[in-house]
Amino acid sequence: MFQIPGIVMPKSILVITDVHETDHCSLKKAHQIAAPLGAEIDVVRFIKTNGIDSPDSVGVEQQSEALTASLENIFADSEQKRTITSQVIVTDDIVTWVVNYCHDKSFDLVIKAGHRSETLFHTPCDWELIRNLRVPVLIASQQCWKHKPAVLAAVDPEAKDDIHHELNHAILEWAGKWARTFDCTIHLVYSLPVSNIMKELDIIDLEEYAREHRAEGEDKLATLLNGHNLKNVNFHVTAGAPERTIPHCANELKAELVIMGSMGRSGIQGMLIGNVAEKVMHHLRTDSLIIERQK
Known part of the structure; x- marks a missing residue:
C-alpha cells in the first residue's frame, strides 16, 4: 500500500494570464474555483520583450491598469477581491520565471488558459509548465461549469x-x-x-x-x-x-x-x-x- 501525503484543496492559486487570452478565461476560472475554497489568488500577466532591452514603461503601466480593471470587474461579487495580488512581468522566458516563482511562493495550484498550437519542433508554454512544475496545473477552457459538474x-x-x-x-x-x-x-x-x-x-x-x-x-x-x-x-x-x-x-x-x-x-x-x-x-x-x- 503506497502512502500518499494528504492532499489539501488549493489555498494559494497562481493565475497566469496574457494579453491575447480570450475573454479573460483564466481569471474567470479562478473566480469560479477559488470562491468556494477561500483561496488566495496571485495573478501574473506576461508581456514579451520582442527583442527590446528596455520595454515601453507606458505599455506596462497600461497593462497593469487593464489587469486591475479586469480583476475588479470579474471579482466584483467576491470577498477575495481585496486580497488578490497582481503584477505585469516583461519576459520572453515565461516558464523559467513561473518555475522560480512557484518555488519561492509554494503555490498549491496553477491556472492557465489553454493554448494548443504545437508542432513537432515547438513545445507550447502549456506543455513546458506541466513538464517543469511540481505543482498541479489546471489548463482552463472557455467552458463554464454546470451546477453539478x-x-x-x-x-x-x-x-x-x-x-x-x-x-x-x-x-x-x-x-x-x-x-x-x-x-x-x-x-x-x-x-x-x-x-x-x-x-x-x-x-x-x-x-x-x-x-x-x-x-x-x-x-x-x-x-x-x-x-x-x-x-x-x-x-x-x-x-x-x-x-x-x-x-x-x-x-x-x-x-x-x-x-x-x-x-x-x-x-x-x-x-x-x-x-x-x-x-x-x-x-x-x-x-x-x-x-x-x-x-
Missing part, C-alpha cells in the same frame, strides 16, 4: 512501478477533494492497452474487446479505490489509445474537468515520445487538471 479521472489500475502507483492515488485523492468541494459526479476511465500491431492489422474490434473485458476492468478499478473516500463512482472501461478514448469519454459525459497524471518527459525524449497527458489534452475541449509525478 462531471469530473473524469483517468487512471491505470495495471500500473506496476511505484511512480505510476503514486500517480494513480494522487489522481484519486484530487478527484475526491474536488468532488466534496464542488459536489461533483466522479467518473473513472481505464483504457485497456491494445498492441499497435493488432490495431494496424485491423484484427481486433476495440468496442467488442472493451465489452469482453469490462467486468475485469471494473474489478481492477474497484480495487484501486480501496482506501479512498470516494462514493458512487462511475466506471468506464474502454480500449485503445488513451489520447482517443479519454477525450471520447469526456465528450460523452459532457465532463467539465478531466484529471490526469503526467510523467513530465522533457528534452529529446519528450519531443519524440511525448507524454500521454499532453496527447490527451490536444483532443480535449474541457478543463484539464494535470498532476505531475514527484521526482
Whole structure:
C-alpha cells in the first residue's frame, strides 16, 4: 500500500494570464474555483520583450491598469477581491520565471488558459509548465461549469512501478477533494492497452474487446479505490489509445474537468515520445487538471 501525503484543496492559486487570452478565461476560472475554497489568488500577466532591452514603461503601466480593471470587474461579487495580488512581468522566458516563482511562493495550484498550437519542433508554454512544475496545473477552457459538474479521472489500475502507483492515488485523492468541494459526479476511465500491431492489422474490434473485458476492468478499478473516500463512482472501461478514448469519454459525459497524471518527459525524449497527458489534452475541449509525478 503506497502512502500518499494528504492532499489539501488549493489555498494559494497562481493565475497566469496574457494579453491575447480570450475573454479573460483564466481569471474567470479562478473566480469560479477559488470562491468556494477561500483561496488566495496571485495573478501574473506576461508581456514579451520582442527583442527590446528596455520595454515601453507606458505599455506596462497600461497593462497593469487593464489587469486591475479586469480583476475588479470579474471579482466584483467576491470577498477575495481585496486580497488578490497582481503584477505585469516583461519576459520572453515565461516558464523559467513561473518555475522560480512557484518555488519561492509554494503555490498549491496553477491556472492557465489553454493554448494548443504545437508542432513537432515547438513545445507550447502549456506543455513546458506541466513538464517543469511540481505543482498541479489546471489548463482552463472557455467552458463554464454546470451546477453539478462531471469530473473524469483517468487512471491505470495495471500500473506496476511505484511512480505510476503514486500517480494513480494522487489522481484519486484530487478527484475526491474536488468532488466534496464542488459536489461533483466522479467518473473513472481505464483504457485497456491494445498492441499497435493488432490495431494496424485491423484484427481486433476495440468496442467488442472493451465489452469482453469490462467486468475485469471494473474489478481492477474497484480495487484501486480501496482506501479512498470516494462514493458512487462511475466506471468506464474502454480500449485503445488513451489520447482517443479519454477525450471520447469526456465528450460523452459532457465532463467539465478531466484529471490526469503526467510523467513530465522533457528534452529529446519528450519531443519524440511525448507524454500521454499532453496527447490527451490536444483532443480535449474541457478543463484539464494535470498532476505531475514527484521526482
